[in-house]
Amino acid sequence: MILNKAISSHKNLKPKSFVKGQAQILFGDVFDALNEIEDESVDLIFADPPYNIGKQFGTFKDTWGSDEEYANWCYEWIDICIKKLKKNGSIYVMTSTQAMPYLDLWMRKRLNVLSRIVWHYDSSGVQAKKYFGSLYEPILYCVKDSKNYTFNGADIEVEAKTGAKRKLIDYRKAVPAQYKTTKIPGNTWYIPRVRYKMAEYENHPTQKPEALLERIIKASSNKGDVVMDPFSGSFTTCAVALKLDRKAIGIEAQEDYVKIGLRRLGISDTYGAEKLKPVTKNHQHKNNKSQSLFGEEW
16 A cells, blocks of 8 residues: 555556657656566666655655655565566665664565665755764665676775775785775765756755766666666666666656656657756755754755
């Protein structure tokens, strides 16, 4: 049962499809759109759903009656996403710090949890004054088969500061040599958030940075693979997937965000009689300063 009437208002309606080249946008309710995707056809899923913290996404307000209702809604779409993944597929799921324990416990019974990633960032906004404010968002990285999945570690290596800067010698080797200057990132990622007037900025309250998606897509998919985002929003996942020569499927229920996707993915520069142009004024900033009880700030 879908527990949030506002977000399921399109249920049982066939989503509208926009396709060009390696990109497809499905405009409609996430459950209806997922039913259009063939089972075991997707290599990588990145899911960044509403967090249940009161954000306004177009006509939808991100609010459920309780943590349990929100978690049950997530369980339903995650279960369908798992069916869409190939046997060697991977899925990354984000949510709020307070909701992630619900999803973690549920998903570890159905998938292999390989990493619990912390996306850390600084904040220029208002932070908590009577407790420690939140400066991170959790990401759960899971695979169907722990012995058969894609992980291109060499494609995402970063500087190994200890070895590269201090030029330390590893005497444990048969022939002592300097430590390797690059390494696969750990599970704490510092990547700045997208800010107004940045080149990649779109008019969306919870836009994720391209650098975050680039690391995930490079690590967990190969050229020609299918990457799907069931809550596309600003369509960063799909845009980065296309840049990296992957196929992209984006699902979105809000018309204004579909317009972003059409333009950003090069599917169309018009929507009806409307000319689609990049944002020139931050319309949403004033209306999206809300924080959760736990200081979650997007």
